[in-house]
Amino acid sequence: MADRVLAVGVVVLGAGGEFEGEFGSLVNPGVDPGPVEVHGITVERLRGAPLFSEVAGEVARLLRGRVMVAHNAEFDYEFLAAEFARAGIELPVERWLCTLSLNRRIRPPVGDLQLGTLAAHYGAEHRRAHDALEDARALAGVLRGSLAAADRDEVALPLVSCRARRARRPPSIPKTPCPYRSPGRMDEGGPLVQGMKVAITGETVMPREKLVERAVAVGLNVMGSVSRNTSVLVTNDRGLETAKARRAAEEGVPVVDEGTFLRLLDDVRPGVPAESVRA
Template sequence: MTTTDSRGRSEARRHRQGYAVLDVETTGLDPYRDRVIQVAIRQIAADGTAESEWETLVNPGAGVDPGPVEVHGLTSADLAGAPAFRDVAATIAQRLAGRVFVAHNAPFDWTFVAVESDRAGVRLEVLEWLCTMRFAKALALEVPDKSLATIAAYYAVEQLKAHDAGDDTRVAAEILLRELADADRAGLALPLVECNTSRQRLKRTLRRWFSRFRQPYR
């Protein structure tokens, strides 16, 4: 009998570079005006096994409001001693390099990390992302919505601390393996999306430049 886990690993072998599952907490919703305050990454090998996990708080800068504390629970005091993004940008780039970028609502997390890395002058060697939310839609899961909590419940993955980058990344990684298993069973092509072409990098640069006219750079 083929288990869910072994099916997930079979599907993962199609991507020899493996996966980097990431989640961020931020000061707001606009990646060109708001900042990352927590980031977590889980590396999954090409055979579907867990390789490493890493996370850090990020200091968004002096005087920057941490945003919705009632959501992510992170105060200015919590972030005061954390490194700036530029100080961890190279580590983040190394952990993402050559892998499929994975997140729940990947466009959000990818854009925040990419824009922050652009600010830091660090290039991300990532070509494609895989969104576990869009993956759930492609699989036509019978759920009322595609939130992380709902998809986690569908796959019986326990959430321990919602809106914490470390725990959300753990949950997303578990969801990924189960979605890979379902896709393998259904013979479904993975919904991969190009995310870092030269044109996309130029677009980010221009949007970041124009955003300075809308609000003082932070």
């Protein structure tokens, strides 16, 4: 099962912390919702809920030009970035502020730094834990209290630049042996088949190592270079001048963007195990 967003909750604050608007919705992930005992969102509750692609425009409108604030912001950013990539829309977030990181600097007199604990400490109402919109409302109160404490104690805000983060060179990722025979090139529009040789070039919205992990987990063979045997190249910039992109153009290798690739990962067709070929 792929990790997917099941609900979104956004509360918009002005420069002075004043309430400006909010949006909340369950989201149909299109796959099994996973551990209900953790998040409490059942298949029945999701029935009739919109797909993320149907709410992405509204979420993007609310986030554009603002600092995204979340409790464990890197985690939320990566989930959102992956969903926006699937929807073929750019996540319009240039900076985030993590209230968990901020309170590690402030060191309030509390037993832990969970959202509910901090909400109680800062006098913010938190009616239902793990409800996306209620969590966002509580977070707004935690943010106001945290900013006041940081200003009082002269604590620097842990603002993170998403642009700089996306521009970092992708880490070197160890090659994982693929247990399936290569079925050759991917047809236009898909599907992906286990054993297909996949190459990735350029910046990705989802961290490169996580994208590779997702591909390997469903039986794809992620390669470090492009050859005539490459099944598909993944890139968000078809005009990118990299060695992989140039070789793909020379060899006629199919090219898809990250959003398309992520959607195709949800329906990878069975391949032929390598051992059955040798037999």
